[in-house]
Amino acid sequence: MYIKQVGLMNQAPTLKVKSRLSSFNQLSRIHPFMILFAEQKNMKESVIEIDGGTSLPLFSLNTLIIGSGAAALNAASNLHKMGKEDIAVVTDEWGGGTSNNAGSDKQTYYKLSLSGDLPDSSLEMAKDLFKGGSMHGDIALCEAQNSAQAFFHLVSLGVPFPHDRYGKYAGYKTDHDPRGRATSAGPLTSHLMFECLAKDIKSRGIKVFDMHEVIGLLTEAKDNEKHVIGAIALDKNNLDSSNYGFVVFNAVNVILATGGPGGIYKASVYPESQLGSSGLAFEIGAIANNLTESQYGLASVKFRWNLSGTYQQVIPRYVSADREGRGEREFLNDYFPDMGKLATAIFLKGYQWPFDPRKVANYGSSLIDILVYQETVKKERRVFLDFTRNPSGGGVLEDFTFDQLNEEAHTYLEKSGALLSTPIDRLRKMNEPAIDLYKRHGIDISKDYLEIAVCAQHNNGGLKGDIWWESNIKHLFPVGEVNGTHGVYRQGGAALNSGQVGSMRAALYISERYNDDPRDGKSFMNSANAQIKKKFEFVQRIIDPRIEEDSFIRSTRSEIQERMSACCAHIRELERVRKAITEAWRLYSRLKKEMKVTSPQALPAAFKNLDLCLTHALYLEASREYLEKGGKSRGSYLVLDSEGEKPCKELGEEWKFCLNERDAFVDKKILEVYLNEKLEVEKQWVDIRPIPQEETWFENVWSEYRKGNIIK
Ligand SMILES: Cc1cc2nc3c(=O)[nH]c(=O)nc-3n(C[C@H](O)[C@H](O)[C@H](O)COP(=O)(O)OP(=O)(O)OC[C@H]3O[C@@H](n4cnc5c(N)ncnc54)[C@H](O)[C@@H]3O)c2cc1C
Structure with a gap:
């Protein structure tokens, strides 16, 4: 155990760190599920005290995985398989999210064709993904190249993808797919993926923090770059305690698998439990791309x-x-x-x-x-x-x-x-x-x-990642739907493939390059303390028992959702988007300054509103930028345009629109959006990277592989 005093009054606040090994008996009280995961190795639990002597649990580990959808669980499964045991999953609701709760008539999974007589190759598949428009070629190649491996991982875990007696995984053609690459395990494919991955996580004894809502990511600046160093969550079963259920994670890596932003829309087929948390990443300056495309x-x-x-x-x-x-x-x-x-x-x-x-x-x-x-x-x-x-x-x-x-x-x-x-x-x-x-x-x-x-x-766009799904914030890996790898059009089933491939590649990179132990609590707190304190003080400020009910939370949530469904869903118009942006930022500043809740029980909803509000403001900003650059109807939205044409004579004049012209500026670039250090919105149009045409001469690849030059 050690205690350290830092700074003087008005400088860094008093900080104490007491170390002890994790007490899992204590954790098992939180949720029956915890008992199943009490075998965790390595992860350390300590207690930190922030100003005024409030104690908060601190968990130190190599990788924290946020979310429990198919992408999150696949990341955990792969990391463990690759030898990283010092990991944990943190989720606001085990069994929540899209993967476990959504489906369709025949829910589709897209992968390299593995049957039939139509020849296929990863390059051909990459070209088809790339053709969707505004998708980077290297990402398309990774998704194509790794699709079979990710698919067979699911098969090995028991997902019942149908095959014939010769072992041929029959395929069918889905939208924008020339080669019958699609498969399905029925209407509940993603649910079955969740079930099989969850069973695997359980059998591996990977720790799950259930009912923990992550409300902030912790960062520090290093060598002119921002690094993620952990996260803060609210333990929803412990909100009424003196620390409001605050739990702090000190992690070398954070895999963000919080899914798509279902909560920003009123008209939504995302399951009710899937609201999204992209705002966590926007708040720390993570770059997003293709936010216009859903x-x-x-x-x-x-x-x-x-x-x-x-x-x-x-x-x-x-x-x-x-x-x-x-x-x-x-x-x-x-x-x-x-x-x-x-x-x-x-x-x-x-x-x-x-x-x-x-x-x-x-x-x-x-x-x-x-x-x-x-x-x-x-x-x-x-x-x-x-x-x-x-x-x-x-x-x-x-x-x-x-x-x-x-x-x-x-x-x-x-x-x-x-x-x-x-x-x-x-x-x-x-x-x-x-x-x-x-x-x-x-x-x-x-x-x-x-x-x-x-x-x-579904959101085709989202946070930006490189070919290992690492974002511009170092050690932060957005995977699954929160990561926007797709462009304007995507094949049915490509979303599930992207989530599996991305989480597998993030795991590979972490296990090879970022597999250090977490740093000691003292050093972590030197960087994180002010950020934790700020969130804690915000919580203290917004709880006001004099308030009679939490109608403000409900009304602001509705305001966000109505605005998005009316102005920034499948029907868009520049003037309405401009007006909506002003309203969105006004609401965000009101939430930060005026939001009050009756009791700690309302804290997760309050933080979710902040997150959704920031998220919808950035989606609107992206839409405005696209429209101001002359963008017309494409993908899954129609841009009303008085200079366009009516699609049929029976519709009113207000329904005039046109499609983007060939070689339109907006189709030749990818729009990136993020918040800078001053929390101002930055927008940049970047070139679309082509599909890499690298030599794959076996002897040379083998040599580079042996030298360890591949994963870097
Ligand atoms: C109706 C419908 C049909 C679809 N059909 C297809 C299809 O046929 N083919 C296809 O490829 N795709 C399809 N999709 C899309 C696909 O299902 C999703 O993109 C995919 O399941 C997302 O998986 P994920 O793991 O990224 O996120 P999710 O499964 O949504 O999981 C997100 C997780 O993050 C957790 N979480 C969020 N915020 C926090 C926080 N702050 N703290 C802690 N935890 C948090 C949630 O509880 C959840 O566990 C469909 C989607 C819908 C809605």
């Missing part, structure tokens, strides 16, 4: 689920009603010239799920997303899918019959034996589990309407 599409809102695949291929009826459910009408009828085009557009939505401005014209499938948005956001009505009846023309169009469908749709239904009388009969025939899924969540779509909206689903 995917939006139709989803149910009561129980959040993607309405892709068979849900659309069975051609349900789309109806809207007022807030009270009155005045029901089949609103799509007013915008399509005949039932054949309308029913075919609904059918195609099945595999053209994300909204895509290129698929609006000629009564394309994405016209439906626009019409649903118009109904729900502009007219403030509610929209539902009705599986019990076929679309009817309502006197405007003819009623639905199969012979009106285009050949592709008709053949598909015919081959599936699904030329049956109602959408629910067709769904029962083609995909009965799709009906059961809703039943399990209290919605019987064989009788009831299903409420829908155009929802945010």
Whole structure:
């Protein structure tokens, strides 16, 4: 044990560090789950005292992994496999997040083709990833090259990806995929990945800090660079204690696997438990790229689920009603010239799920997303899918019959034996589990309407990383969806692949290059103390028992989400984004200065609001920069433009837009956004790195490998 006095009054505050080995009996009280992970080796627990004698637990370890989704758990699994035992996972909710809770009709995993007679190679796959636009070529190559290894890691852990009796992992074509590289373990692929990875983590005895909300990353400056050195979390089971549940981590490396920013949107198909924590990294100056690029599409809102695949291929009826459910009408009828085009557009939505401005014209499938948005956001009505009846023309169009469908749709239904009388009969025939899924969540779509909206689903952009997924903040590795490796378009399933490849490569780099022991508590606290103290004082300041309820938290959360869904989701317009930015920064400064909560129980929500507020401000900033540089509609959003064209004559004048011209500036560069030391927003357009064409002559690679020159 040692005690050190530092500084004088008004300089660095008093600091005490008492060392002792971790007491896991104490930890097992926190959550039953902890008992399972009590075997941890190496990690040290100490107690630090900040000003005024408040004690906080300090855990010192090599690598802290934040999050418990598929990317986080894969990082932990790989690190352990590579011999790094001095690691821990910290998560706000074990079992929360997208991986464990989201899925779709057939949730897709993208990897090198491993079957069939279409030849494939990592270079070909990299080229296809790269073609999505605004994606760096070296990252595309890494994701392609390592996809098979990451995939077989999951297979070895028991994820039931289907194969035939020769061991051939059959593939199918997903969007933007010419070679049938996609596979799926069913509607719950990412959940199965979570389950198998979690089992592996458990069997390896890796420590998990459950119910710990990370509220800040700790940094220090070294050689003109910023390094992450740890994190602060709130133990949600200990908020009412005198230290408000503060837990401090002293880590050589931090793997940030906090997922996508689901919490910034009102209309969202991210699971409710997935709010995101990108603000943690923005706050310390981590650079983000491609923040403008997300995917939006139709989803149910009561129980959040993607309405892709068979849900659309069975051609349900789309109806809207007022807030009270009155005045029901089949609103799509007013915008399509005949039932054949309308029913075919609904059918195609099945595999053209994300909204895509290129698929609006000629009564394309994405016209439906626009019409649903118009109904729900502009007219403030509610929209539902009705599986019990076929679309009817309502006197405007003819009623639905199969012979009106285009050949592709008709053949598909015919081959599936699904030329049956109602959408629910067709769904029962083609995909009965799709009906059961809703039943399990209290919605019987064989009788009831299903409420829908155009929802945010995935962020292609996010934090920037290098080919080892290390960010510009040294020793900070954003992996999974929080890391924005993709550009404008991505193949279905590429998100899950990216999360597995990135977390595996981060683990490899750490185990080879950053595998030092954590530094001693005293030296750590010299750098971290002021940062911890600042957060602690903020907490002391915002708790005010005189406040009657936490309505401020609820109203500010809604304000953020409504602003993003209205101005910066799949429909965007420069003037509205500009206005939204002013409002966003105003709210952020109010939160920092005026936010109050009734009790420590509300602290995690308060910090989450700060995080989401900063996050949405930066997303809006990126959008403004893109629009001011002349960016038009692309990816999964439409930019309203009075000088553009109406995609169909039935839509109002306000729906004019155009796509980016060939060789548009915004398509030739990648937009990076970050906060500088003065917390001002910096934006830079960087060149897109091409796919590396390095020589792979075996003898030379072997020689470099033996010299240890590869991982650096
Ligand atoms: C409906 C839907 C369908 C999808 N379908 C596909 C598909 O078919 N193919 C595909 O490739 N991708 C798909 N995706 C995307 C893919 O599922 C996600 O990108 C992926 O699961 C994200 O994994 P992750 O590990 O990065 O994050 P997540 O699984 O979201 O995990 C994030 C973790 O971080 C934790 N966390 C967050 N903040 C904190 C904090 N401050 N402190 C502590 N812990 C924190 C959360 O609790 C959670 O455990 C889909 C997404 C959705 C929503």
